[in-house]
Amino acid sequence: MPVRTSPTARQLRVGAELRKLRERAGLSSTEAARLLGIKQAQVSNMETGRLGVSSDRVRMLAGQYDCADKDLIEGIVGMTGERKRGWWEEYRDILPAILLDLAEVEHHSTLLRTAVTVHIPGLFQTTDYAREIFRQDVPELPPSDIEHRISFRVKRQAVLYRNPPTPHQAIIHEAALRMRFGGSTVTRAQLKHLLDMTEREHIAVHVIPFAAGTFPGSGQSIYFSAGTVPQLDTVNLDQSHGPVFLDAEAQLGKYRVLLDRMEASALSPSKSQDFIHDVIQDL
Incomplete structure (x- = not known):
């Protein structure tokens, strides 16, 4: 070989x-x-x-x-054997390899857990909202690269629609709901889409309101992908230079606790739905 x-x-x-x-x-x-x-x-x-x-x-x-x-x-x-070409391979010479790695890890995950403070989670983003996010990259991305990244993100979202779909638990701070990327029209459409996603049985969204004050893990985005056994879980930290993967046992344990404690600081899924609806009304 x-x-x-x-x-x-x-x-x-x-x-x-x-x-x-x-x-x-x-x-x-x-x-x-x-x-x-x-x-x-x-x-x-x-x-x-x-x-x-x-x-x-x-x-x-x-x-x-x-x-x-x-x-x-x-x-x-289950992670070995002959490598099968995933849909992400068509982007091999177009996007950074680390983004393809993220899609592959995501594709094989049994559960996804996200915690964000500024952006709506990528798998819940609309194309217009994602376009505004990518326009803020430094250095500035050419328009063609932005469109490639948008189409890549949309295809990543397929894990939420396949049969069976991958369960997704998201913790979103109120700041992310109120950031008006692209203005009120884009933000309103994004939040309505987020509300629609919360109606799916495999998706649970927890909002941490400003009133909750400080909470563990504030100031960072966490993306936790569960493997077939806990030892094969993966943590992805989204940095300006790209995703960073962590898999040491101590790191996995730390981020499990952080996500649990962040969720404990958040509203229940039903109250979070009401909260998102109220934010839409404020736009």
Whole structure:
């Protein structure tokens, strides 16, 4: 199998999980290679996502590393095998690779949790609202790039409409509801769309009103993608230079707690619907 030159975030994650299994077994990469009867370079390439691994190889590695967590093993197995081209591949030479990685992680998630303070979550954005967001990028994006990013975002939203759809729990601060990106007309249409989305059974929106005061995690956007088992969850922090993926156990635990505490500071879904309706009336 040829060595990859640019593994995706999902492929990197498989390698990282294999490295964790080896390290928990107390083995160096050289010791693991000797135990497995392969070259040390092969172990390194598997753990950096540069060399693909089959489902059988994952199970064999787990056995040699004395991993008894069957759910975790099958979760990793589900991330391996022959790479299938997702719809995002058509953007491979058009958009930054990290955005394609985000779409791939999103596509395979079993649950999405978002917390935002300034923008409406991307999967809920209308095209006009998204266009205003992209127009604020630094450096300024050419009009053609903006349109590519809008079409990419719209296609990402398909995870909310497929059968079965991916559950989405969103925590939105009042500031995000009142920011008038594109003026009152665009904002009103965006909030009405958000209200329509809250009517779907798999979507829960919690609003944190200004009156709630301070709350944990304020000032940052968090995007949490659940895997088939908790160990395979992923946190995405949206930075000006692009998404940043986190998957260390301590990091995952921290952001689970942050999201739980932020949700505890927010209104219930039904009260949040009423709140969004009131904001629309104020426009």
